[in-house]
Amino acid sequence: MVPLFACLFLMLIGLYAVVTKRNIIRIIIGFSLVEYAVNLFFTMVGFKRDALPPIITDVAQPRNFVDPLPQALVLTAIVIGLATTSMMLALAMRIYEKYRTFDITEIRRLRG
Amino acid sequence: MIELYVLLAAMLVAALVAIQIKDLLAAAVALGIVGFSIAIMFILLQAPDLAIVQIVVETLTVVFFAAVILRTTNTDTTIAGGLKRELVFPTVAYVTFGLVLLVLVGRALAELPSFGSPTMLVAREYIALGLEKTGAANVVAAIILDFRGYDTLGEVTVLFAAVVGVLTIMRRAGRKEQNSEGRD
Amino acid sequence: MRGMSSIVQQIARLLAGVLFLFGTYIVLHGHLTPGGGFAGGVLIAASFILVSLAFGSVEQTERNSYTLSSVVESLGGVLFVSLALAGYVAGTFFFQNASIYGTGNPLQLLSGGIILPANIAIGIKVGAGLFAIFLALGASRFVMKD
Numbered sequence: 030m031v032p033l034f035a036c037l038f039l040m041l042i043g044l045y046a047v048v049t050k051r052n053i054i055r056i057i058i059g060f061s062l063v064e065y066a067v068n069l070f071f072t073m074v075g076f077k078r079d080a081l082p083p084i085i086t087d088v089a090q091p092r093n094f095v096d097p098l099p100q101a102l103v104l105t106a107i108v109i110g111l112a113t114t115s116m117m118l119a120l121a122m123r124i125y126e127k128y129r130t131f132d133i134t135e136i137r138r139l140r141g
Numbered sequence: 142m143i144e145l146y147v148l149l150a151a152m153l154v155a156a157l158v159a160i161q162i163k164d165l166l167a168a169a170v171a172l173g174i175v176g177f178s179i180a181i182m183f184i185l186l187q188a189p190d191l192a193i194v195q196i197v198v199e200t201l202t203v204v205f206f207a208a209v210i211l212r213t214t215n216t217d218t219t220i221a222g223g224l225k226r227e228l229v230f231p232t233v234a235y236v237t238f239g240l241v242l243l244v245l246v247g248r249a250l251a252e253l254p255s256f257g258s259p260t261m262l263v264a265r266e267y268i269a270l271g272l273e274k275t276g277a278a279n280v281v282a283a284i285i286l287d288f289r290g291y292d293t294l295g296e297v298t299v300l301f302a303a304v305v306g307v308l309t310i311m312r313r314a315g316r317k318e319q320n321s322e323g324r325d
Numbered sequence: 326m327r328g329m330s331s332i333v334q335q336i337a338r339l340l341a342g343v344l345f346l347f348g349t350y351i352v353l354h355g356h357l358t359p360g361g362g363f364a365g366g367v368l369i370a371a372s373f374i375l376v377s378l379a380f381g382s383v384e385q386t387e388r389n390s391y392t393l394s395s396v397v398e399s400l401g402g403v404l405f406v407s408l409a410l411a412g413y414v415a416g417t418f419f420f421q422n423a424s425i426y427g428t429g430n431p432l433q434l435l436s437g438g439i440i441l442p443a444n445i446a447i448g449i450k451v452g453a454g455l456f457a458i459f460l461a462l463g464a465s466r467f468v469m470k471d
Contacts, residue, residue, distance in 0.1 A: 065176065
């Protein structure tokens with residue numbers, strides 16, 4: 030159970046960055062950390078001790094695999110995490126171009 | 142399993158560095174360390190598919206962060222010492238939420254099967270019938286492209302929306318295009 | 326980003342071909358070994374990014390380059406959806422795989438029904454899409470920092 034709690038701590042660290050930091054790039058790093066923590070948590074739930082990776086190499090052998098279903102779900106989630114992070118980075122670049130700063134309190138004060 | 146705990150500790154230390162360090166490029170590199178530790182943990186958890194995808198995606202994430210940071214500004218000018226007044230409420234709310242979450246997750250995890258012995262109700266069917274029904278030896282590929290193909294269709298749509306979104310956000314405004322075309 | 330020194334350019338010239346070939350290998354063998362469309366597609370995008378970073382053409386990229394990338398990405402998506410519709414056309418459900426197109430011998434390259442073409446479509450889509458995102462983040466005409 031300790032590894033599952035470690036994933037939860039990673040998610041709480043990322044959430045701390047999203048809630049309290051003032052620089053936009055740090056907020057985006059916090060979002061990334063939350064996504065990584067969730068992916069790792071899913072994979073750990075499907076882990077089976079002393080089992081093999083889910084690739085069939087010999088048709089007739091008995092199959093003692095780890096759970097392949099969470100791995101299939103996490104596989105697309107990793108690529109979607111990259112797409113979301115890149116979209117947030119594009120928004121951050123546009124904000125810098127317009128306001129010349131990454132500080133969110135400054136951005137709230139300036140108008141157009 | 143001692144390697145798993147060492148990697149978890151490295152991952153948590155690198156995450157703390159990534160959110161606290163003053164130089165933004167160093168924060169991006171620390172995020173890369175978190176991602177690579179997770180990739181090695183995927184190998185230890187017997188998931189080679191995920192390890193390959195995590196390594197290449199992590200490399201591209203650090204490259205994208207570096208592209209944005211190098212084109213704008215390097216250092217974080219918002220860190221000043223001391224506790225500000227506008228930080229009190231978010232911190233208190235976060236600590237409350239964190240404690241409630243820890244208590245609830247502790248009670249929920251006590252009901253799950255213990256770490257290392259999952260129930261695998263649905264996956265038993267997929268493993269036993271995967272090769273005969275789809276003909277693919279990689280059970281994870283059979284799941285994402287045959288048994289759960291709709292999820293892959295949704296992922297393709299999300300990736301398409303993200304590419305269209307980034308290209309639209311970074312498109313030049315009309316006036317600037319006229320200016321630079323006049324200059325060229 | 327003017328392009329890097331000649332050592333980096335020589336190594337990039339050697340490595341880009343190997344990366345592209347390895348990415349294609351991972352895509353094509355997605356139903357036999359770990360990997361599949363997503364991992365191979367991201368590797369293909371990484372090989373293009375390496376070439377464009379080492380030879381300095383990120384800043385001088387024309388608009389045509391990222392129009393071409395996004396067109397190729399849309400073609401990959403259309404290919405994937407038409408493969409899913411192929412089950413519909415043959416008279417059974419949407420996304421139906423092996424009962425109509427035959428499974429072939431297990432553990433060979435040409436097995437698995439629709440899984441191999443679907444992996445290729447996903448590889449094309451993910452590779453072109455991520456390269457288009459990199460060009461937009463790195464090469465759009467933008468006010469440089471003073």
